[in-house]
Amino acid sequence: MKLVLKIWRQKNADAKGTFATYRMDDVSPEMSFLEMLDSLNKKLVEENKDPVAFDHDCREGICGSCGMFINGHPHGPVPAITTCHLSMRYFRDGDTIWIEPWRAKPFPVIKDLIVDRSAFDKIQSAGGFISINTGAAPEANSILAKKKNADDAFDSSICIGCGACVAACKNASAMLFVSAKISQFALLPQGRIEAKERVREMVEKMDELGFGSCSNSGACEAECPKQIKLTNIARLNREYYKAF
């Protein structure tokens, strides 16, 4: 198929960005979205032009690095998948596709479509872990967890830290991400021990880094590629109130 791409080009964090137009003549519907961008870059390099910088690693929906806005949607128009899983089948011959980086103050653009998501790492290292002595094996069945809780904790733990929730939110709030990280521990006995410090410190870090507040629009849930539920945010709020 033939496509027109309008891609955000920005040399670095300080430079002013702008949309550039590229014409693609032979896109196969079997390609993934990232393969389509690969083929654009192959062409650009052959013409000795600067290729489009975009982030990617696993290309199987688990690392969270391939986020970008596609036609106004984080990770593209298809719900519940990452950009790397987006197939070109979902586009039509002759389509114009607008491709932009995440736009949120705590995620500054590094180049073109790549943003700096290290703010998420900072929130994680403020409390998104369990302190435990390593070196010896604990008895496997000494701490029991309810099946329901274990399942819910698992559903929260599949958040890949991609940042689509922040990008989708009009307030650039990181509540969905933080609530997923809080929930995965809050629901399990191993996580209860440090639950109070964890929620206090992660929320404090989130605010300090300039993420906005949650106003319950639900855009994050609609755009999250891993279908992290809004109920996590309710749990985060409850945990936070209990922590003082």
Next chain:
Amino acid sequence: MDAINKQGKKAIENKYGNLFEMYKTITGIDPYEEPMRIYPAGHYTMGGLWVDYELMTTIPGLYAIGESNFSDHGANRLGASSLMQAAGDGYFVLPNTISNFLANDIRTPRIQTSSPEFVEAEKSSTERLNKLLSIKGRQNASSFHKRLGKIMWDYVGMTRNEAGLNKALGMIRELQKEFWKDLNIPGTAGELNMELEKAGRVADYLELTQLLIADALDRKESCGAHFREEFKTDDGEALRNDKDYAYVAAWEFAGEGKPHILHKEELKFEEVEMKVRSYK
């Protein structure tokens, strides 16, 4: 289809619901209606960096843990062995061993960037980057990566034979020459340059794949993920040769362009007896 007919759609959905949903979104085919298209693919590289029992490489102070080392998985990585290794190395082994190194290193003063070792390392890295950047050919790194992948897929897959391995070796040497003549990396080293980063990796892959082939040629038996077509039983199963090959091959880098040196680490079993795994 058999399983759906026997156990009912609901039972299959409980087990594989997420996976099937994902498959449908990506491929556009409903796996409950049509058989899934499944193809074996290279997933892991067997082996990794040599480490001692403390997980330290041959470079003092440089530890390699998890999938990057060779230590735990034997001749095949089975499902979740990467997870086992990450957990095992990180949780049980390293906390008990790295302190042996750190206990001495705590007296090492802060290392200055003016030290001769640092200056030398910086110089050689800069030279390597400049060498890649100055080729100024036509093709990007990914094109070479793709072609290398195709050669590996065709001749160095799960089944391989001597003729194919030798052929692949020749093709990769040619590709490597072409890489160093016709690679193009727009931009400079002083900015975020994804092409440069990728080129560095592909340059390494072009070397590593030749070592993989040398090792596969050397091991004249079938074992784990290494199935040499010349060595199989009458009914087509892998034929191991424990008399000659019951060792881990540790290949030492002998310098650029020189053949690697083989060190054999014998496999000795005291409590258990070595057996052939049967899938029948």
